[in-house]
Amino acid sequence: MLEHSGVLIPREKSYLFENRLRPLLRRYQCASLDDLFARAVGEDDAELVGAVIELMTTHETSFYRDPPAFVALAAEFERLHQAGKQEINVWSAACSTGEEPYSIAFVVDQFRRRRPGININILASDIADETLARARAGVYFNLGSYLPNEYEGRYFTRRERRWVVVENIRNMVQFEHFNLLDVKRRGRTFDIVFCRNVALYFPDEIRLPFFHDLAGCLKSEGMLVVGSSESMYRATNRYHRARHGEFFYYRRAN
Ligand SMILES: C[S@@+](CC[C@H](N)C(=O)[O-])C[C@H]1O[C@@H](n2cnc3c(N)ncnc32)[C@H](O)[C@@H]1O
Structure with missing residues (x-):
């Protein structure tokens, strides 16, 4: 393992x-x-x-897990838009069954209603292929407790007893197999990376160099969101801490 x-x-x-x-x-x-x-x-x-x-591996996840992360994401879209960005690339780096990247897609959809014309791409990856297949299918038995109520009708249809993510949201997310241990060979940079609740299962000798190398996948001043119980304390000097209200995240240091 x-x-x-x-x-x-x-x-x-x-x-x-x-x-x-x-x-x-x-x-x-x-x-x-x-x-x-x-x-x-x-x-x-x-x-x-x-x-x-x-x-x-544990695949526990939910829609809008840690809701302030998605408020901070919307604010980051706005900041990048104000800075004149026409295209924004987001990576959900351990996406499990898809709730995280689809939640990102909901934020994108809301943002585009106010700011049409901006191109936002979402890449979602995981190491576990059956889990990825479930993510691609976008079919869920429950929506958890964080999803805003009005999103049920807006972003899901009912099929028997299940919830299915609507097609235009599914089409916004590109899924792929990716092992985070290969992060040095990622060969792409992103404006925003969600890497939540996965590195906490890595022992220190893997986790610390992993976060160091992950900075190579971020554009300068790019945003890194980690899990609410994860900390980069002592991990690396390649980030500085930032906040949106009470929510903390990291930015790639220049
Ligand atoms: C607990 S889930 C987190 C899902 C989501 N990021 C969240 O916070 O709700 C952890 C996911 O990390 C994936 N994972 C574990 N080791 C990995 C690795 N080396 N590379 C990529 N994904 C990995 C697992 O398959 C699992 O789906």
């Missing part, structure tokens, strides 16, 4: 391995978990490694 995704499962939680991975034994015709690990590591079986990562 650590080598492929950076995610560290603490020893006291290793029982999770057994429960979550047991369904893979039959699928990969392994007699025991030891066999499964031997095959994943020894044969360098990318599909099996992907299935293990899928089951072992």
Whole structure:
């Protein structure tokens, strides 16, 4: 897990391995978990490694998780617009099942009603392919408790007992597989990066250089939003802290 995704499962939680991975034994015709690990590591079986990562990483997320982040995002769009930007690129760097990038798309849609003509692109990525497929589909059993009420009717349709993100919002988000451990090879820069609630699972020796390298994906003074319980304290001098009201985020230092 650590080598492929950076995610560290603490020893006291290793029982999770057994429960979550047991369904893979039959699928990969392994007699025991030891066999499964031997095959994943020894044969360098990318599909099996992907299935293990899928089951072992937490994909918890929700629409408008930490709502002040989206208020700060709208303010950043306005700031960039005032600065004369015609195109803004946003990256949701560990997008899980899609609630985060679609929430970003709702903010974009609201912003464009006031400022038509500005081009805002949203890229969303994750390491887990089945999770990404669910994100692309945009079908949800519940919308969580943070989504503004009026957005239910505006951005979703009902299909049986599920909520489906409307097509024009789905088309605003481009999804792709990307492992954050490859961040040095990203080869693109963004105006705004959401990288929330993923690096907290990386041990310090991965997390600190990761945030250092992530700065290379941001334009100068670009905005980095991390999770509400995450801190860049001691991580790197490539950012400075910024705030919108009570909400803290980071900007790439020049
Ligand atoms: C807890 S979710 C966070 C989702 C969203 N960013 C949020 O804050 O609501 C963490 C996601 O990080 C993904 N992940 C874990 N390790 C990763 C890595 N090395 N590269 C890319 N994504 C990773 C997991 O698959 C999972 O979907």
